[in-house]
Amino acid sequence: MKPSQSPPAVGRLAPSPTGGLHLGHARTFLIAWLAARSGGGRVILRIEDLDAARVRDEARDAALVDLRWLGLDWDEGPYVQSDRRAVYDDALDRLKAAERIYPCTCTRADIERAASAPHPEDEGPTYPGACAHRLAADARAFGDRPFAWRFRVEPGPVAWDDQFLGRRELDPTRLGGDFVIARNTLGPSYQLAVVVDDALMGVSQVVRGADLVPSTPRQILLYRALGWTPPRFGHVPLVVGPDGRRLAKRDGSIKLSTLREQGVDPQRLIGALARSCGWTSTLTPSYPADWINRYDPDSLPGDPWFMNPAEWLVDPS
Numbered sequence: 001m002k003p004s005q006s007p008p009a010v011g012r013l014a015p016s017p018t019g020g021l022h023l024g025h026a027r028t029f030l031i032a033w034l035a036a037r038s039g040g041g042r043v044i045l046r047i048e049d050l051d052a053a054r055v056r057d058e059a060r061d062a063a064l065v066d067l068r069w070l071g072l073d074w075d076e077g078p079y080v081q082s083d084r085r086a087v088y089d090d091a092l093d094r095l096k097a098a099e100r101i102y103p104c105t106c107t108r109a110d111i112e113r114a115a116s117a118p119h120p121e122d123e124g125p126t127y128p129g130a131c132a133h134r135l136a137a138d139a140r141a142f143g144d145r146p147f148a149w150r151f152r153v154e155p156g157p158v159a160w161d162d163q164f165l166g167r168r169e170l171d172p173t174r175l176g177g178d179f180v181i182a183r184n185t186l187g188p189s190y191q192l193a194v195v196v197d198d199a200l201m202g203v204s205q206v207v208r209g210a211d212l213v214p215s216t217p218r219q220i221l222l223y224r225a226l227g228w229t230p231p232r233f234g235h236v237p238l239v240v241g242p243d244g245r246r247l248a249k250r251d252g253s254i255k256l257s258t259l260r261e262q263g264v265d266p267q268r269l270i271g272a273l274a275r276s277c278g279w280t281s282t283l284t285p286s287y288p289a290d291w292i293n294r295y296d297p298d299s300l301p302g303d304p305w306f307m308n309p310a311e312w313l314v315d316p317s
């Protein structure tokens with residue numbers, strides 16, 4: 001175990017049950033789990049199922065099966081976001097009272113995108129601020145008309161010290177500007193729910209895929225607006241296929257459920273993932289717990305991992 005001045009971290013695994021977990025998730029979750037466990041910390045499991053249009057019921061249980069297959073465990077949870085509406089509503093009420101959010105009646109397409117964690121292809125154009133003159137109380141006049149709550153983004157860069165990427169600085173006004181945190185008909189967005197959950201669950205360390213980097217400055221603004229201290233963030237460089245394209249759930253061949261059904265040995269996969277993180281140069285079939293003492297965030301390559309199953313899927317011996 002590494003010597004540490006600070007209290008043991010509380011980390012979390014936060015899968016969205018919108019399709020099967022794939023190799024990119026496996027690598028990020030292994031790193032998130034080790035980042036917590038290596039300092040004697042705890043791991044929370046949270047199912048992020050607020051995007052009703054994309055969530056598939058069977059994917060909730062499948063995510064747990066995938067994690068267990070990998071050998072990853074958790075100390076608390078699973079918490080399920082769709083059961084936690086009341087805590088998101090409380091935070092929303094506080095933001096309304098402070099006039100940090102305003103009701104926006106702009107396009108439906110804009111608003112609908114907000115329930116999912118925004119991966120790069122979902123990032124929309126900058127919100128032009130057409131509804132920014134409104135006060136929170138103006139929403140009362142809308143009746144049943146659909147509208148979104150937008151967070152007022154203060155101009156200027158937001159910086160954080162990323163566990164894997166180093167110091168990062170991004171200006172949320174250049175990342176879409178005022179962003180949606182809830183919709184009156186559909187409830188809270190990813191951005192609000194993830195901040196409220198991480199804060200109330202005592203998460204001190206958020207380790208997730210680098211595709212969520214653009215969300216981090218927005219979430220830091222939400223932490224500040226709600227009077228909470230942001231966790232330490234760490235964004236894991238993405239996994240790409242041999243063709244250099246980002247892995248996506250649509251690429252069925254790299255889904256963990258497919259690998260499991262094909263009889264792939266999860267210990268070989270863990271060995272390959274550990275090697276891809278720079279903790280060893282050989283492929284040693286292993287369990288996640290075997291890496292607790294050898295976990296080293298500094299050896300994680302900053303570039304995407306070119307994942308080639310042929311290199312590790314089959315034991316050549």
Ligand code: GLU
Pocket residue numbers: 014015016048117194207208209212
């Ligand atoms: N549930 C999100 C996803 O699967 C991850 C959110 C997060 O780690 O902040 O994309």
